[in-house]
Amino acid sequence: MPTLGAIADDFTGATDLATMLVAGGFRTEVLVGPPEPAAGEGAGAADAVVVALKSRTAPVDRAVTESVAALAALRRAGCTRFYFKYCSTFDSTAHGNIGPVTDALLAELGQRRTVVVPSFPATGRTVYRARLFVHDDLLDESPMRHHPLTPMRDAHLGRLLAPQTGHPVRLLPHETVRQGAAAVRSALADPALGDGLIVADATTDEDLRALATATQDLPLVTGAAGLALGLSGPRAGAAEARAAAAAPYAHAKSVVLSGSASAATRAQVAHGMAHLPHRKLDLRRLREGFESATAELTDFVTRSWEQSPGLPPLLYAVGEDDEVEDASQAPAAGPPAGELIEAALARCARDLVRAGARRLLVAGGETSGAVVTALGVRTLRIGAPLGPGVSWATAETRPKTEAEPGALLDLALKSGNFGSTDLFTSAWKELS
Numbered sequence: 328m329p330t331l332g333a334i335a336d337d338f339t340g341a342t343d344l345a346t347m348l349v350a351g352g353f354r355t356e357v358l359v360g361p362p363e364p365a366a367g368e369g370a371g372a373a374d375a376v377v378v379a380l381k382s383r384t385a386p387v388d389r390a391v392t393e394s395v396a397a398l399a400a401l402r403r404a405g406c407t408r409f410y411f412k413y414c415s416t417f418d419s420t421a422h423g424n425i426g427p428v429t430d431a432l433l434a435e436l437g438q439r440r441t442v443v444v445p446s447f448p449a450t451g452r453t454v455y456r457a458r459l460f461v462h463d464d465l466l467d468e469s470p471m472r473h474h475p476l477t478p479m480r481d482a483h484l485g486r487l488l489a490p491q492t493g494h495p496v497r498l499l500p501h502e503t504v505r506q507g508a509a510a511v512r513s514a515l516a517d518p519a520l521g522d523g524l525i526v527a528d529a530t531t532d533e534d535l536r537a538l539a540t541a542t543q544d545l546p547l548v549t550g551a552a553g554l555a556l557g558l559s560g561p562r563a564g565a566a567e568a569r570a571a572a573a574a575p576y577a578h579a580k581s582v583v584l585s586g587s588a589s590a591a592t593r594a595q596v597a598h599g600m601a602h603l604p605h606r607k608l609d610l611r612r613l614r615e616g617f618e619s620a621t622a623e624l625t626d627f628v629t630r631s632w633e634q635s636p637g638l639p640p641l642l643y644a645v646g647e648d649d650e651v652e653d654a655s656q657a658p659a660a661g662p663p664a665g666e667l668i669e670a671a672l673a674r675c676a677r678d679l680v681r682a683g684a685r686r687l688l689v690a691g692g693e694t695s696g697a698v699v700t701a702l703g704v705r706t707l708r709i710g711a712p713l714g715p716g717v718s719w720a721t722a723e724t725r726p727k728t729e730a731e732p733g734a735l736l737d738l739a740l741k742s743g744n745f746g747s748t749d750l751f752t753s754a755w756k757e758l759s
């Protein structure tokens with residue numbers, strides 16, 4: 328029976344956290360989407376369950392309702408400790424959803440205090456003096472300033488969080504964290520710190536281990552996946568916690584679907600364009616005729632499989648130097664660019680799996696949510712790692728009929744800013 332239950336606000340975040348938990352000795356299931364009423368679906372043999380939601384940019388009410396439903400399902404499955412996973416770049420707006428979801432989970436658990444730990448040094452995210460850095464840049468001076476859905480225009484986590492929460496926001500300084508778990512525990516026990524959302528500085532893995540150890544009695548922790556490196560699962564070191572094997576395909580048809588506009592993805596797209604058959608999504612064509620435009624994209628991929636066997640074709644939304652359309656530029660009629668791109672890549676994914684695709688690398692959390700939902704996948708099992716925060720996962724699509732079983736897929740759901748520049752060409756060798 329699982330004891331640790333996590334709620335991730337996007338799908339790449341869910342596999343990011345699950346990757347860390349598997350490495351830490353938790354047999355981990357990722358459940359896709361708001362859980363169905365049946366308790367503990369898929370969680371039987373797991374030590375940890377991560378529910379993958381697409382709630383990061385959803386309306387606040389929906390994000391809260393789905394997160395609370397996920398918490399209830401995790402409690403029914405037996406979980407006693409909870410982890411709210413959000414982005415290591417704190418992707419949110421002045422309305423949420425990090426604050427409102429944290430507040431709702433605390434209320435459900437009858438708690439008034441948790442920690443806020445987006446730091447993930449392995450991916451360049453560190454927090455010092457409550458300011459979030461992305462490698463050498465403050466968050467608001469990093470490319471996240473121009474994110475199409477959640478542009479981050481401040482780096483101070485206290486200022487970002489305060490308008491989103493009904494709880495006081497407090498700061499735990501690096502001077503305390505770097506002294507280790509005992510110092511953090513006594514700071515947290517000191518009534519002077521008070522209840523509320525406690526933003527913790529952390530610049531190294533050691534800091535994260537100290538925070539994880541000191542907070543192991545808190546029913547709820549919140550953060551990026553970095554905090555989980557300080558959690559030790561019941562099977563630490565044992566073979567049974569190891570990653571799942573890839574689906575057994577010798578020459579699977581493969582495709583890369585990229586809806587992300589993030590800096591790392593743009594570089595990966597540029598590399599992919601130099602090495603792979605590729606086609607860019609054309610917003611004007613998609614707006615004029617969604618069906619015919621997506622059919623052209625899937626035709627391109629199926630032709631490429633024949634003409635260039637062994638090379639995964641790349642469908643992408645944003646190239647290295649392209650502008651993105653933000654909400655203020657949305658057309659008077661028709662869906663905004665972000666929605667249109669997600670819908671187009673989701674449709675292509677569904678049609679391509681019907682046409683035989685069995686290995687999909689998807690770039691972008693929102694994009695991954697749209698794709699995985701369209702494929703009717705219910706659970707993911709973490710497979711071969713592809714670098715910090717990214718792994719292959721195995722998944723089965725929902726059976727269409729009893730006679731037509733679901734397809735077994737290898738999926739890599741890549742966060743916008745994660746992965747090496749050559750990921751679109753190098754990831755596949757981990758499956759052979």
Ligand SMILES: Nc1ncnc2c1ncn2[C@@H]1O[C@H](COP(=O)(O)OP(=O)(O)OP(=O)(O)O)[C@@H](O)[C@H]1O
Binds near residue numbers: 340586665669691
């Ligand atoms: N040219 C564009 N104009 C406007 N929006 C775009 C454009 N290209 C992509 N988008 C949208 O931007 C969003 C990118 O979000 P997504 O979560 O998929 O990627 P990401 O933010 O880079 O990844 P992550 O959340 O994992 O860090 C998607 O909704 C996508 O449809």
Ligand SMILES: O=C(O)[C@@H](O)C(=O)CO
Binds near residue numbers: 337343414716
């Ligand atoms: O924490 C991160 O940066 C990622 O797991 C993520 O949430 C990207 O969407």
